[in-house]
Amino acid sequence: MERDWRDDRIEELETLVAWFRRRVVELEAQLAQFSGNSSRPPSTDPPGAPPPSRPKRTGRRRGGQPGHEKHTRALVPPEQVDKIQTCKPKACRRCGKAIAGNDPDPYRHQVIEIPRAKATVEEFQLHALGCETCGITTRATLPPGVPTSPFGPRLQALVAVLSGAYRLSKRAIEELVGDAFGVPIALGSVSNLEQATSEALAAPVEEIAQALPKESIVHMDETGWFEQSKRAWLWIAVSARMALFAIRHSRGAKVAQELLGTTFPGILISDRWSAYEWVDVQRRQLCWAHLLRQFLGFQTYDAEASAIGRSLELLAETMFHLWHRVRDGTMRRRDFQKRMEPLRTHVIARLREGADCSSPAVAGRCREILKLEPALWTFVHVEGVEPTNNEGERRIRHAVMWRKTSFGTDSPNGSRFVERILTVVTTLRMQQRNVLDYLTDACHAALHGRPAPSLLAA
Secondary structure (H helix, E strand, C coil): CCCCHHHHHHHHHHHHHHHHHHHHHHHHHHHCCCCCCCCCCHHHCCCCCCCCCCCCCCCCCCCCCCCCCCCCCCCCCHHHCCCCCCCCCCECCCCCCECCCCCCCCCCCCCCCCCCCCCCCCCCCCCEEECCCCCCEEECCCCCCCCCCCCCHHHHHHHHHHHHCCCCCHHHHHHHHHHHHCCCCCHHHHHHHHHHHHHHHHHHHHHHHHHHHHCCEEEEEEEEEEECCEEEEEEEEECCCCEEEEEECCCCHHHHHHHHCCCCCCEEEECCCHHHCCCCHHHEEECHHHHHHHHHHHCCCCHHHHHHHHHHHHHHHHHHHHHHHHHHCCCCHHHHHHHHHHHHHHHHHHHHHHHCCCCHHHHHHHHHHHHCHHHHCHHHHCCCCCCCCHHHHHHHHHHHHHHHHHCCECCHHHHHHHHHHHHHHHHHHHCCCCHHHHHHHHHHHHHCCCCCCCCCCC
16 A cells, blocks of 8 residues: 555655654753752752752751850950950949959950051151262162052052952042051052952962972862953862962863873862863862752653653752761771672663663763763772762852852953952962962062062971
């Protein structure tokens, strides 16, 4: 029997309907995406998106619980107290009779106050004297270490800290310096001081850039930036003792290789972004927090993909539960490793199911994860490796907030200041060193032609 043209048409329409159904599922899944089930930032969450997950309520009231250890502010040692006032009662609080004497252990109440700050002004009078022999007039020069600008190294460092550590705008810095110290400063002077500080920090930041590729474990992440209103990317590489920031116009592998070196021998913790694929999979650790969000995202597709996503979600939560016990010291790593063997088998099995499922988007992501599957378990066998990239994301968060209020930088010089001050501030915070004191020393050293203090931990 000959095939009727209408049969061909029906088959064509059925194929088209099947395609449209798959497309509708994909679009509905995209509409269901938010920060909790995808890599989207929380700021892009649509109205009605579920709120960020919070710890489950325990039924206890807020605040300190009965029997908890009391925490009070420690008193300043007596040798650091600037002034002591002795307060004695003059009469008995019951009968009113006069009392005298000394309490060998009086109750100590301390009040901490900051003095009214007033900037000091030092004037240098440069005399110009004429020579009686040749008639030439010679003006005196500034002593070594005196800046040619009207602002000293500590004020310069303060401006950089207010900008880079506290994300104040130039106008806010202008107002704060005027209100707190009585120093009038123009917006242009704020920019000039930032650039002078950037130059003073160039050498110690380069020292970090040379040392970081030699670290054994490095977290990396990147976020959007703008330079002269053009799209750019701010990168971060973090180890246990230092952080390095860089602003580049690329999100590609060349930037990652620039920061880590093409022969990076350590272990890289990151997400699955393609810029990190040049690192051997055996020396990588994928971020399980990203994976968990993707497993939640699988559940917005059809029933088959949703079941796979739910199964992977439960396996990931089991892994985190066991890992937290290892981290808290309630489970030995050897026992943890034994428990992870069957869990790994189940994860691989579910990913293979996902790679063959009917949803193209879910199948593609599962295949991508399977290619990097060994990088899911590096933390199980190597101490010091975390299963998430939370360290990198936490350290870059400050820069993200700065970008939201500053809208990026207006020049390459501005970008160099941002990446250098972020490198310095983040590294010093990690090392628990005073940021203002370090920047003051660096600015002072630059004025005297000396190298800035090292950023490498002692």
